[in-house]
Amino acid sequence: MYLFRLAMASLANRRFTAILTAFAIALSVCLLLAVERVRTEARASFASTISGTDLIVGARSGSVNLLLYSVFRIGNATNNIRWDSFEQFANNPKVKWAIPMSLGDSHRGYRVMGTTEAYFEHYQYGRQQHLELADGRAFATDPFEVVLGAEVAEALHYKLGDKLVLAHGVAAISLVKHDDKPFTVVGILKRTGTPVDRTLHISLGGMEAIHIDWKNGVPAQGNGRISADQARNMDLTPQAITAFMLGLNSKISTFALQREINEFRGEPLLAILPGVALQELWSLMGTAEKALFVISLFVVLTGLIGMLTAILTSLNERRREMAILRSVGARPWHIATLLVLEAFALALAGVTAGLALLYIGIAAAQGYVQSAYGLYLPLGWPSEYEWTLLAGILVAALLMGSVPAWRAYRQSLADGLSIRL
DSSP states (O other), rough: OOHHHHHHHHHHHHHHHHHHHHHHHHHHHHHHHHHHHHHHHHHHHTTSBBSSOEEEESSSOOHHHHHHHTOOOOOOOOOOOEEHHHHHHHTTTEEEEEEEEEEEEEEEEEEEEEEEEEHHHHETTTTTOOEEEEEEEOOSOOEEEEOOOOOHHHHHHHOOOOOOOOOOOSSSSOOOOOOSEEEEEEEEEEEOOSSSGGEEEEEEHHHHTTTEEEEEEOOOOOGGOOOOHHHHHOOOOOOOESEEEEEOGGGGGGGHHHHEEEETTTSEEEEEEEEHHHHHHHHHHHHHHHHHHHHHHHHHHHHHHHHHHHHHHHHGGGEEEEHHHTTOOOOHHHHOOOOOHHHHHHHHHHHHHHHHHHHHOOOHHHHHHHHHHHOOOOOOOOOHHHHHHHHHHHHHHHHHHHHHHHHHHHHHHHHTHHHHH
């Protein structure tokens, strides 16, 4: 214990250098833990984007591509699906519920999705959590009603009763708008931390209505235009959709129905298991994730090397101090232990300060990160893995502290009581 008190007194005597060294370690530890926390929560958020859905069906392409445009609203489908194909599988005895989706339009950079009331009833995310409305209601009989995701409503400052115009295509800036058929905001969903927050939801009838007077991808002109009131009185059953989700009566029948869909002769379809596709997509991103983690480890190593450099640099200046300690009875191993304790104390102070910086940063940025990126960073105790990382840093500090300790041990043996500078 007296050696530890002596180490603290020695560091206090060199407080400016010690504080800078500990601060450098604290920054590196904070970065490492922040990267690990974001990495862990991003993986959890990614995996919980969709749950409770047994199969996602789209035009035949690739499983990752289908997952990206149907769940994450990224990219576009290679082709559409006929409505009668959807109805055939929706009425399959193995199917409990079906959610059709029609994509292809946007509003000020946010994707628009046409669907049915089944979406609000059956779509789940996280741990079997259902969608909930923060305000208003789901769309009903009027085709020109829209339900906004939480991020859309917040970013664009929409409230119930506001009117908005959808644009054709998914570009941030579109030159073709459906301005003759405005939509009314009737509901705003609670935040989910998933792509649902960044989506505008309309009925399939609404999606059909805004394109009812389009031919070959071009809107009709003059007398060929159909007004919103006229569209309301027309048959708005869609001819095609982009994709659909299925929930089955029994998990056992998942692979059988998947095979049946993939071998469907009516048109080329692809059915994927969301969990498997999510893992496949995450594996593609794994390299960047690991690279970021390795970089943060090197930052911590740099901080520890800075500590080692500071202690080694001070050795020659402290040879008189060590000679005095020898003169009052200290043995060479006492001198070595003193330097190891100094290195450990610096690392411990850096780890503690790094944890404090991490929690201050999370507390300050938690709301912004969740609203801007849909990523929730919990303000909780470090996980078992994070404790392991911190313990590894302290062990590395002890190992690095043994280098100047060995040099001090050799010098104290060689110097005795006469100091050769």
